[in-house]
Amino acid sequence: MAHAKVEHDVVIDKLMEVFRSSGYDGSSMATLAEATQLKKASLYHRFPRGKEEMAHAVLSYVADWTQNRIVDVLFSTNTPKERLEVAFKAIDELYDGGRLDCILRALSHGSEANVFQQEIAAIFQLWIDAFTHLALDFGHNQTESDRLAKLVITKIQGTLILARALQQPSLFQEALDELKTSFIS
Amino acid sequence: MAHAKVEHDVVIDKLMEVFRSSGYDGSSMATLAEATQLKKASLYHRFPRGKEEMAHAVLSYVADWTQNRIVDVLFSTNTPKERLEVAFKAIDELYDGGRLDCILRALSHGSEANVFQQEIAAIFQLWIDAFTHLALDFGHNQTESDRLAKLVITKIQGTLILARALQQPSLFQEALDELKTSFIS
């Protein structure tokens, strides 16, 4: 089946893989086509407005992922401890234990003025709201819960940068453990 | 003086400005030429190996800046408290109070495999060594000093990302204050 239809989810996943490792401008239609095993014209058939639409589609996927794997989990009826564990397991997978870069950062640099800025901000806000809710359920007060939620994001992002720069993924693992402890204690 | 020689430091500064806001692949010879007020051919005269050499020159400048404004300061003979204040003042300037992105991150994505990875890692290591030294002088033990030094980098990088994504530079300012407190207490 040389011309079999490639599943939409698989295409999005491959596009994300390229964007997150090469950035927006560093990802050409040629490399995106190669990664998805589609020809350039086929990509344009699926994403008529080209590369920008592909990046938006990836961000839309990331928003869905966040809703399903973070927000829904942290607002579920399990115990706070259980919710915390499940969410952090997902985060660990998302970044492959500190080896993969964050797609939101990869798409925040670009020659054209930040067309993705609002979408990215909205996704970060999903994370903040969800972790604030969890912290409240752990018994922290509002101020401390806000602080913890932002700490989740800044610690993950900051350690990802250092872990990848120094090629020490373990730094990321340690940070996740420390974060979990911050909620419990 | 239409053809006056543009100072090397000014050229580096303008190149950095473009790279840090547009990333490596997002910065074209045309935009780099426009920013430096030089024609493309003049840039090639100064940087024969083109864009890659320009980025290396910028990273070399950043390494020098780190040596002068961070390492030398933190290894000076002033009191730990004074050294801390001077270094953090420099950091605040470097990122314009949380409004500017980090050049090291801007150069860590690219279509070509990470040609800047080692240079970037070396600069982060300068920061780590300098802040470890400071923490030891504050009376912290070796383990805690290592932790604090890495915390400086991860907290700065992480909060920069969130501050810029949410367009709330104050998050960065707060983080700098918290970091200073971490050393003193």
Next chain:
DNA sequence: GTCTATAGCTAGATAGAC
């Protein structure tokens, strides 16, 4: 929905005058 082929443009890079 996929493909081949190609248009039209912009990228990085160079030659050579001043």
Next chain:
DNA sequence: GTCTATCTAGCTATAGAC
């Protein structure tokens, strides 16, 4: 050391067959 002019390759995007 700066410039204008230009080359070639790679880019985004489209046309049209199957």
